[in-house]
């Protein structure tokens with residue numbers, strides 16, 4: 001049975017069984033950062049906590065807190081404190097159906113690791129995942145919702161599953177036109193999307209480095225493309241790794257909704273900015289969606305039913 005249907009019927013919120021730790025360089029800042037991912041209470045969602053700050057350390061993972069989308073997705077709290085490049089970790093949370101977690105950072109950026117969500121997926125899986133006694137927060141798309149800007153677009157339509165059909169079109173022949181459709185059921189995220197790496201063109205990477213941007217970016221954490229050639233000696237992990245990474249980014253960005261989404265999404269040449277604007281469009285009209293189980297603390301009878 002597709003597990004999205006289980007989510008709609010009787011899905012429990014999930015968190016980690018144990019805390020996990022990793023460290024690495026930030027793509028944006030070039031700084032080394034340590035992160036700890038800790039279990040969190042029901043209905044608390046995903047919270048980033050900057051332990052390098054004395055106060056106003058919490059930054060809630062919400063689309064409303066997105067303040068910059070240029071080199072990745074950055075969120076900010078009311079005090080102006082930021083966390084950069086949250087999208088791959090958010091994507092791992094979405095892919096593993098983690099509802100609640102606290103992410104403690106020693107600095108202002110989530111480490112880029114290998115450029116995909118693979119390290120985060122492996123770490124969280126190795127810590128174990130536990131179900132909590134509250135129903136998952138799920139929204140169902142009720143009618144077509146779309147956002148478009150220049151050549152980019154995202155359209156969501158009602159469906160019984162969560163699927164993404166994504167198309168990209170790059171001038172460089174090493175990428176070109178790629179299209180991938182994935183219905184996100186149990187394990188498909190980890191196997192088909194989670195290890196797809198971010199990418200950049202050599203001339204853009206050189207330009208950014210000269211201008212003090214993407215200081216942590218290298219061939220160790222991104223696919224680098226130059227006029228039809230892949231410069232990474234190990235080559236690609238998937239023939240269409242580029243479009244798969246765009247799906248990974250979209251999953252992470254739309255998980256800033258705070259909900260698992262039931263609906264079918266068609267995206268074309270989108271990016272972090274369009275992903276965020278799509279969520280504002282979705283939530284701009286309450287008739288676009290239905291929240292399933294708004295009052296979601298489970299009663300004693302439901303616990304015995306669920307355990308039976």
Ligand SMILES: [Zn+2]
Pocket residue numbers: 087088198245249
């Ligand atoms: Zn990415």
